[in-house]
Amino acid sequence: MTLNEAKQKLAEFEKTQFALSHSMGLMYYDGATIAPKGSADVRALTLGEMSRISYNLTTSPETVEMLETLVSHKDELDAITSRKVSELYLNYDRMRRIPVQEYVAYQALLTKGDAVWHEAKEKSDFALFEPYLQKIFDSSKQIALYIEPDKKPYDTMLDLFERGLDTKRCDEFFVPLRKKLVPLINKVKENAGKVDDTPLYQTFPVEIQRKFSNFLMDILDLDRNHCIIGETEHPFTTSFSKNDVRITTHYYENMLVSSLYSVVHEGGHALYEQHIGDDIALSQLGNGVSMAIHESQSRFYENVIGRSREFGAVIFPWLKKEFSPRLDSVTEEEFYKIVNKSAPSLIRTEADELTYSLHIMVRYELERRMFEGELTAKDLPGEWNRLYREYLGIDVPNDKTGVLQDSHWSNGNIGYFPSYAIGSAYAAQFLEVMKKDIDVAKEVKSGKLTNINKWFEERIWKYGRLYDPGVLFEMVCGRFDPDAYISYLEKKYSEVYEL
Amino acid sequence: MTLNEAKQKLAEFEKTQFALSHSMGLMYYDGATIAPKGSADVRALTLGEMSRISYNLTTSPETVEMLETLVSHKDELDAITSRKVSELYLNYDRMRRIPVQEYVAYQALLTKGDAVWHEAKEKSDFALFEPYLQKIFDSSKQIALYIEPDKKPYDTMLDLFERGLDTKRCDEFFVPLRKKLVPLINKVKENAGKVDDTPLYQTFPVEIQRKFSNFLMDILDLDRNHCIIGETEHPFTTSFSKNDVRITTHYYENMLVSSLYSVVHEGGHALYEQHIGDDIALSQLGNGVSMAIHESQSRFYENVIGRSREFGAVIFPWLKKEFSPRLDSVTEEEFYKIVNKSAPSLIRTEADELTYSLHIMVRYELERRMFEGELTAKDLPGEWNRLYREYLGIDVPNDKTGVLQDSHWSNGNIGYFPSYAIGSAYAAQFLEVMKKDIDVAKEVKSGKLTNINKWFEERIWKYGRLYDPGVLFEMVCGRFDPDAYISYLEKKYSEVYEL
Numbered sequence: 001m002t003l004n005e006a007k008q009k010l011a012e013f014e015k016t017q018f019a020l021s022h023s024m025g026l027m028y029y030d031g032a033t034i035a036p037k038g039s040a041d042v043r044a045l046t047l048g049e050m051s052r053i054s055y056n057l058t059t060s061p062e063t064v065e066m067l068e069t070l071v072s073h074k075d076e077l078d079a080i081t082s083r084k085v086s087e088l089y090l091n092y093d094r095m096r097r098i099p100v101q102e103y104v105a106y107q108a109l110l111t112k113g114d115a116v117w118h119e120a121k122e123k124s125d126f127a128l129f130e131p132y133l134q135k136i137f138d139s140s141k142q143i144a145l146y147i148e149p150d151k152k153p154y155d156t157m158l159d160l161f162e163r164g165l166d167t168k169r170c171d172e173f174f175v176p177l178r179k180k181l182v183p184l185i186n187k188v189k190e191n192a193g194k195v196d197d198t199p200l201y202q203t204f205p206v207e208i209q210r211k212f213s214n215f216l217m218d219i220l221d222l223d224r225n226h227c228i229i230g231e232t233e234h235p236f237t238t239s240f241s242k243n244d245v246r247i248t249t250h251y252y253e254n255m256l257v258s259s260l261y262s263v264v265h266e267g268g269h270a271l272y273e274q275h276i277g278d279d280i281a282l283s284q285l286g287n288g289v290s291m292a293i294h295e296s297q298s299r300f301y302e303n304v305i306g307r308s309r310e311f312g313a314v315i316f317p318w319l320k321k322e323f324s325p326r327l328d329s330v331t332e333e334e335f336y337k338i339v340n341k342s343a344p345s346l347i348r349t350e351a352d353e354l355t356y357s358l359h360i361m362v363r364y365e366l367e368r369r370m371f372e373g374e375l376t377a378k379d380l381p382g383e384w385n386r387l388y389r390e391y392l393g394i395d396v397p398n399d400k401t402g403v404l405q406d407s408h409w410s411n412g413n414i415g416y417f418p419s420y421a422i423g424s425a426y427a428a429q430f431l432e433v434m435k436k437d438i439d440v441a442k443e444v445k446s447g448k449l450t451n452i453n454k455w456f457e458e459r460i461w462k463y464g465r466l467y468d469p470g471v472l473f474e475m476v477c478g479r480f481d482p483d484a485y486i487s488y489l490e491k492k493y494s495e496v497y498e499l
Numbered sequence: 500m501t502l503n504e505a506k507q508k509l510a511e512f513e514k515t516q517f518a519l520s521h522s523m524g525l526m527y528y529d530g531a532t533i534a535p536k537g538s539a540d541v542r543a544l545t546l547g548e549m550s551r552i553s554y555n556l557t558t559s560p561e562t563v564e565m566l567e568t569l570v571s572h573k574d575e576l577d578a579i580t581s582r583k584v585s586e587l588y589l590n591y592d593r594m595r596r597i598p599v600q601e602y603v604a605y606q607a608l609l610t611k612g613d614a615v616w617h618e619a620k621e622k623s624d625f626a627l628f629e630p631y632l633q634k635i636f637d638s639s640k641q642i643a644l645y646i647e648p649d650k651k652p653y654d655t656m657l658d659l660f661e662r663g664l665d666t667k668r669c670d671e672f673f674v675p676l677r678k679k680l681v682p683l684i685n686k687v688k689e690n691a692g693k694v695d696d697t698p699l700y701q702t703f704p705v706e707i708q709r710k711f712s713n714f715l716m717d718i719l720d721l722d723r724n725h726c727i728i729g730e731t732e733h734p735f736t737t738s739f740s741k742n743d744v745r746i747t748t749h750y751y752e753n754m755l756v757s758s759l760y761s762v763v764h765e766g767g768h769a770l771y772e773q774h775i776g777d778d779i780a781l782s783q784l785g786n787g788v789s790m791a792i793h794e795s796q797s798r799f800y801e802n803v804i805g806r807s808r809e810f811g812a813v814i815f816p817w818l819k820k821e822f823s824p825r826l827d828s829v830t831e832e833e834f835y836k837i838v839n840k841s842a843p844s845l846i847r848t849e850a851d852e853l854t855y856s857l858h859i860m861v862r863y864e865l866e867r868r869m870f871e872g873e874l875t876a877k878d879l880p881g882e883w884n885r886l887y888r889e890y891l892g893i894d895v896p897n898d899k900t901g902v903l904q905d906s907h908w909s910n911g912n913i914g915y916f917p918s919y920a921i922g923s924a925y926a927a928q929f930l931e932v933m934k935k936d937i938d939v940a941k942e943v944k945s946g947k948l949t950n951i952n953k954w955f956e957e958r959i960w961k962y963g964r965l966y967d968p969g970v971l972f973e974m975v976c977g978r979f980d981p982d983a984y985i986s987y988l989e990k991k992y993s994e995v996y997e998l
Contacts, residue, residue, distance in 0.1 A: 019548035022541070023522040030525055034533075038724035039743035042521070042781070049518035053552070225537035244538035282541070 003076065006069035010084070013063060014283050020054045022240045029238050029246060031114070033230045040115035048108035055103050059096045067092060083466055084284050097146045106139045110412045117410030118233060124400035126381050133409060134377035137370050140414050144371075154371035157415030161291040162422065164470050167368060170418050173425070173482055174361050178391075180486050184493060185354060188342045191497045195341040199330045206251040208322050213249060213263045215318055220267040220301065221450045227270055234407040235262040235349070237298075239273035239288075242281050246270075256319075257339060258350055261302050268301030269294055271453055275461035288461075290469035291416055295423025296430060297456065303353045303424070304431050305452070310444035312336040340496045344392035346401045353424070354493055355392060360421040362387040363406070367414050425485035429477045430456075432484055502575065505568035509583070512562060513782050519553045521739045528737050528745060530613070532729045539614035547607035554602050558595045566591060582965050583783050596645045605638045609911045616909030617732060623899035625880050632908055633876035636869050639913050643870075653870035656914030660790040661921065663969050666867060669917050672924070672981055673860050677890075679985050683992060684853060687841045690996045694840040698829045705750040707821050712748060712762045714817055719766040719800065720949050726769055733906045734761040734848070736797075738772035738787075741780050745769075755818075756838060757849055760801050767800030768793055770952055774960035787960075789968035790915055794922025795929060796955065802852045802923070803930050804951070809943035811835040839995045843891035845900045853992055854891060855923065861886040862905075862916040870913075924984035928976045929955075931983055 001009070024047060031043050057063060070077065070085045077085065095103070113132040120129035144153035144160075155166040213229055232248040239245045247266035249259045272288050280286050288294040305311055316335045320327045327335075342352040348359040366383055369375045375383060384403040385396040396402035408416050434440055434455055443451045459476045473480065493499070500508070523546060530542050556562060569576065569584045576584065594602070612631040619628035643652035643659075654665040712728055731747040738744045746765035748758045771787050779785050787793040804810050815834045819826045826834075841851040847858035865882060868874045874882060883902040884895040895901035907915050933939055933954055942950045958975045972979065992998070 015544070015548055016552065019545040019552075022545040023526060023549060026526055026529055027522060030529065034727060034729070036723070036725050036727050036743055036745075038722075039739070042740045042742045045514070045781070046518040046521040049514055050522060053515065053518075223537075224535070226535045228533060228535050230533070240538070241541045243541045244535055246535075282544070 001065050001069045003069060003073045006066045006073075007081070009062070009066040010070065010081070013057070013066065013088075014084075016057060017054065017284065018241075018282055020050060020057075024050050024054075025238055025240050028111075029230075031111070032232050032236070033248065040112065044108045044111035044115075047111045048104045051107040052100065052104045055095060055098075055100050058092055059100075064092065080280060080283075080285065080466065087284055087465065094147045098143055099146075102139070102142070102146075106143060106412070109135055109139060110410070113412075114407065114410045117404070117407065121233065121400055121404040124398045124404065126399040126404060129404065129410070130377045133380070136409060136412055137377065137414065140412055141371055152371075154368050154415065157367075157371070158418065159415075161413070161416045162419045163290060163468050165292075165418065165422075170364060173422065174357075174364065174418075177357060177421075177482060177486065178361060181354065181357065181489070184490060185342070185344070185358075187499050188354065188493055188497050189344075191499065192343060194497050195337045196334075197338040197341045199327060199334075200256050200338055201254055202326045203253055204256045204323055204326065206253055209251045209256065209259050211322065212318070213259065216260070216263045216315070217267060219314060219447060219449060220264070220271060221448055221453055222267055222270055223274055226274060229263070235266055236407070237266045237269035237273070239270070241286065242274050242276045242278075245273045255350075256323075260315075260339075261306060262349065264306040265298045265302035268298035271301070271456070272297045272461050275453070275457040276464045277462040280464045280466065285465040287464060289463070289465045289467065289472060291419035292422040292426060293460065293469045293472065295420045296426035296473075297423075297460070299420070299424045300427040300430055301449075304427055305444055305449065307339050307353065308441070308444055309336050310441050312339065313445060314447045337496055340492070342493060342496075344394050346388070346394065346396060347405055349405075354489055356424065357421040358391045360417050362391055363408075363417040367417070371414075425482050426473060426477070426480070428485040428488035429481060431488065433477050500564050500568045502568060502572045505565045505572075506580070508561070508565040509569065509580070509587075512556070512565065512587075513583075515556060516553065516783065517740075517781055519549060519556070523549050523553075524737055524739050527610075528729075530610070531731050531735070532747065539611060543607045543610035543614075546610045547603045550606040551599065551603045554594060554597075554599050557591055558599075563591065579779060579782075579784065579965065586783055586964065593646045597642055598645075601638070601641070601645075605642060605911070608634055608638060609909070612911075613906065613909045616903070616906065620732065620899055620903040623897045623903065625898040625903060628903065628909070629876045632879070635908060635911055636876065636913065639911055640870055651870075653867050653914065656866075656870070657917065658914075660912070660915045661918050662789060662967050664791075664917065664921075669863060672921065673856075673863065673917075676856060676920075676981060676985065677860060680853065680856065680988070683989060684841070684843070684857075686998050687853065687992055687996050688843075690998065691842060693996050694836045695833075696837040696840045698826060698833075699755050699837055700753055701825045702752050703755045703822055703825065705752055708750045708755065708758050710821065711817070712758065715759070715762045715814070716766060718813060718946060718948060719763065719770060720947055720952055721766055721769055722773055725773060728762070734765055735906070736765045736768035736772070738769070740785065741773050741775045741777075744772045754849075755822075759814075759838075760805060761848065763805040764797045764801035767797035770800070770955070771796045771960050774952070774956040775963045776961040779963045779965065784964040786963060788962070788964045788966065788971060790918035791921040791925060792959065792968045792971065794919045795925035795972075796922075796959070798919070798923045799926040799929055800948075803926050804943055804948065806838050806852065807940070807943055808835050809940050811838065812944060813946045836995055839991070841992060841995075843893050845887070845893065845895060846904055848904075852923070853988055856920040857890045859916050859920040861890055862907075866913050866916070924981050925972060925976070925979070927984040927987035928980060930987070932976050 027043060027047055031040065035043065067085065067089050070081070071089060074082060074085070109132070113136050116132050117129050120126060140157065141153045144156035148156045152167065158165040158167065158170065217224065217227070217229065226243045227245045227247065230246060230248045231250060233250060235247070235249045237245065237247045247263070247270050249262045249266065251259045269288070272294060276286050312335050313332060316332050320330075340352065342354040344355050345351055348356070351359050362384065365387060366375065366380060381399050381403045388394055388396050388402070408414070431440065434452070438451060438455060440452065443449065460472065463472060467475070526542060526546055530539065534542065566584065566588050569580070570588060573581060573584070608631070612635050615631050616628050619625060639656065640652045643655035647655045651666065657664040657666065657669065716723065716726070716728065725742045726744045726746065729745060729747045730749060732749060734746070734748045736744065736746045746762070746769050748761045748765065750758045768787070771793060775785050811834050812831060815831050819829070839851065841853040843854050844850055847855070850858050861883065864886060865874065865879060880898050880902045887893055887895050887901070907913070930939065933951070937950060937954060939951065942948065959971065962971060966974070
């Protein structure tokens, strides 16, 4: 195969892979949003079959020859093609180690497992999900061992979501973080009475909350011609391409902040995906580069911006008017404090910024110990509840609000959680750097985040997967410094709670 | 290849084809319902690519060898496998005559064309759609010529939707039908004052109409665990398998009957798809057999049942109560007459039973003349309007309610329309036969159509595509007799209008 033939093949290969992942992504999205309840089994068959087609394409002799031809001409390739080739080769190298039947069975297991998880969560019935969960952990571990037989399988999983991450780096981040956060959390606890959030626990009609979501998406400056919002049990973002990005939320009539911050969080993910550079948009490089970078964006928008005084000033008048008279007696300053109220709680996605990473540590520890064989699925509810007591000091009343709350495990996303905490720490460091370039507070106050978006677009978003996540982060922020995160939290909460 | 190997290959082939058509079906559905407006171009790329994969699979040497092996052992195959093989062979034989690039380009054209049609209809701007429409007609004609070089291409199109149908049979059906209907339509026109439908043109809140759709779907006894309802500009039904059937409707606040009868119509399609036999459900035979048989079911439920006195008795109390006080002054008998009011009108999907087939004849004539080269796309609005004046005696005020009203052409469904009229005629004949077995009026009055569904399930639905449509129809009704349809219409409208 000549170099030109190989380049031609690469273009065709990318087109096909794009179509397959677009189709599978849509099927997953449909299953999570509107599909009839009884359709999961057939969807699992189709997804299994589609991933078999994708697997066969990735590992076909023709693809391998194409890749090897391109690798042998590496020096003659432009930067984008070169990156594509090394990413594809890495992916191929992983895929070929996994027996096709096991790979297909695993995809089908996840589709089925996800449907069972939905039902189990609804009924708060862990026993229903337990056998699937065990199988998902077993299969993930087996797949990790196929990919890297000589590496701890949980390290392989971490690396899949965040290249370069392992348990050692996680421990280096989490152990001191926990040590420094716990005294601060305790001080906040002692001052809990200073923030009264009862005004937000009235009845807020879902119809108005839906209107509010549109208002928020306008502030974020999301391109609505290429982004829709749907409703799911567990909010998520999916991007089929920059032209078709979808976020979801969940409305609770008696919990206004839940959909508020899930929309801003998922909106951050969506902004990233909408601003991938056109030169790589429909290629293998046309998505966010890693989970931690992705979460750094979503949590930047959710917390650094969304929970700022300036953002409150933009949205509070709208809320006050549309939900009148419910918030008539609340001041803007009180609203700011309410959305920053910190208290140990049960649900990760609704946790405040301060206690959030403790939720992550629980999941990290359980995943690690499942992979090390110390735990089986049936131990998880008990261990979950024990760790929530130990880390956060609270009792878990049922599995729906405990071990069944997140969709990650049912989707096979084991090793994903730590990237949320790392992303939060990245976000704090991004803020420090951004402040040197633009007046962040002023931009937020303007009611349109266009210039903040531009800052990220130029530095992060447009590059897609062109650089390794660690490299990209350092290009913008220099060395990763968790202390920036700790300082950010200390400053914010000392002020909110007047410590 | 041995017979056993070929059987094994057939099973694999069916699995893959099922997954591909499931994926493409979902993508089409998503595009027509909730997808972001700006996503059509990328969806077109993906659908083009997926149809290329499907084309390659259908025409691959391995598939051909499998088919030829099975064909050469035809006598040793069971009835189901034998039918699958002959259907697949026919499909392969058609596909291989179409150059792959043209096939892929055609699929992409349709996806793009559909998006443009949506916009053109919204803006009532035919010029926007015209170049796409011309290309769609040209490409369809070219594809028909590839499939059957020696046959009139429009006859090939008719046969694709209804095996055995051609212009000769259409003319034999339409010409006398028009002759007999016109005097009846004229008599009804003279008596127009006898039915006053103004009570149905009040404001009926969409929220309550949505509730009403659920009520209707319960009466139809649709399995809601495997069927959802969505909203689109133009109502349709899609079935990914009997486990996942989706109907859509369109709510107009000032036109209650529109969504009422689109839900019952699409519900008829959905019932058919939900009751395909389990033995063939996920195979090539697992769908309704033809458009005319499909429309015979949807129009049976819509008109024969949905516009019966007994059905009115079931739904009218609900409407009266939920929409109170809007219908307080209307009696049940008046309601029955209102929903059967006949008057020449602009929109096919909202036409009454009596004038309906004239709408079809307009489209049939235009399609035929487009294919014969007598017309080009730019002539269509003018010719459309002329024929509406000639056949129905009404003036078309704009293209939105004229030539742009239907989605069929933008989807490449040229040759589809005649099957609606044939289906309506089939429906009248089904009623005659059904009455010999069950008390149809009593079943409808019971408020649950279970036994009527069972009658169809045993005779039509469970067979899927196991028999040719003409054969299947004759198995149940004997020879096709359009006079049954004419008698049905004469009897009904003489009674409604007291002629």
